[in-house]
Amino acid sequence: MAELRAGGFRQSVENLGRVCAEFIEEFGYYLALTFESFYWVFAGPFKRQPVRFPVVVSQMVEIGIAALPIVFILSFAIGVMLAIQGVHTLKQFGAETQVVLGIALSVTREFGPLITGILVAGRTGSALAARVGTMQVNQEVDALRVMGINPVRYLVSPVLLAMLFMMPLITLFSDFAAMLGGAVYCNLDLGLGYVAYWDQGTAFITPNDVLQGLFKSLVFAVIITLVGVSNGFSVTGGAEGVGRATTRAVVLAICYLVLADMTFTYFLNR
């Protein structure tokens, strides 16, 4: 019996070690992939492997412009919710009008980037994993390589560039949408005018608040791209594998997003 338990213990330690090793390996792979993607952006033109500008633009449209309606709806709703909760909480102190401060700060510093990140992870992260995964299964990635086309340069670099460019813009858009949501609710509930709301809001927030959100959105852009693409590249086992990779990409990307958000919020506000 004791031997059995010792065996079980050894087994769990071994599993723990294996999981850690896998995690470190995956993390190393992310880093290598990031490095390689940037390498091709800068070195590509000299190595006859340029990153094509039209591809970057079409990715920008797909990642950014196509996401705007859904980003608007969700951010607007978040703005309304923040206003409701804020008014409810502040009423106890008779300070409902201060709600604008709460909305403006939490939206620009936290909710704008986070909602955008989660949405883009769901839309683009999953699409990337599915696309690259399907290409891997159909030997399209091999075909690119034997044609002398580096798959990272061709598939990853344009997306990474497009994401780095679009994420801050979508985040700004989300900031505005959420602020608008708050404004509509405050107008209906407190009778606060839109101009007064805008003036109050902009008086409180500093460029630093907005920039903090935008900086996070850049980090999120890298996380979503790499987690999506690397899960796609590591697909084995046909259509089922693609499905698994897609799910994994979204779940992991959102986890890393929230963890990175917490870390950056901590360090940026010390």
Next chain:
Amino acid sequence: MEPDHAIEVEGLVTHYGARKILDGVDLTIEHGEINIIMGGSGSGKSTLLRHLLGLHTPTEGSIKLLGQDIDKISPSELHDLRTNMGVSFQGGALISSMTVGENVQLPLREHTKLDDSTMGIMARMKLEVVNLGGFEDLMPSELSGGMIKRAALARAIVMDPKMLFFDEPSAGLDPVASSELDDLILKLRDSMQMTIVVVTHELESAFKIADRITVLDQGKILLAGSVEEVKNSSIERVQDLLNRRSRNDEIDADQYMNRLTGGA
């Protein structure tokens, strides 16, 4: 200077994980010949092809394509070499988000500075060669299996490569389509003097197009020779393959028991 052989493989040993797949393969393929690599499932023929394409790094041994050792040359030399290689994958491997025409143009777009209309004309010419004229605006998903293979072939030859590789060209094709593809392969050798390597286990097609046949079994080369030499070979495994005979290997009782009990 033209190297002596188009492809030279020496002492190639490869592993997949801990499992040894190829065990000391030596292979020489001459310029302008069609060499068929034959063997049963699991004989390592697909692995050999993937190594010839430079998709994996071998454990031991060297592979020289057009006189250049693909594991020793610089990335830029490998890049140049790859513009001299065309590959037709088993499932075609057309990029599914692009039309047939864009797929065929892809190597031109990435490796040349030709203008769009020239690339369009070149792509259409190659599509005509494979009897797919007028199909350039369709998506790969709208094509039949045989058409996908032919479109993939058009893409493989669009740069007029010196070497052409096929992975199971007739797999999944009806006899007529497969015979047409064979004719096309012969035409390419005769009109463009390409060196062609075909991995297949289709005997009929192999005998029809081969200049030389390499028979692979369990990671080793059993026999390399002309069609006649292979047909008349006295090696039992070769005859098994040719006559569709089942393997009649003696079973080692101890090993068998060991496998069944999982080595306990």
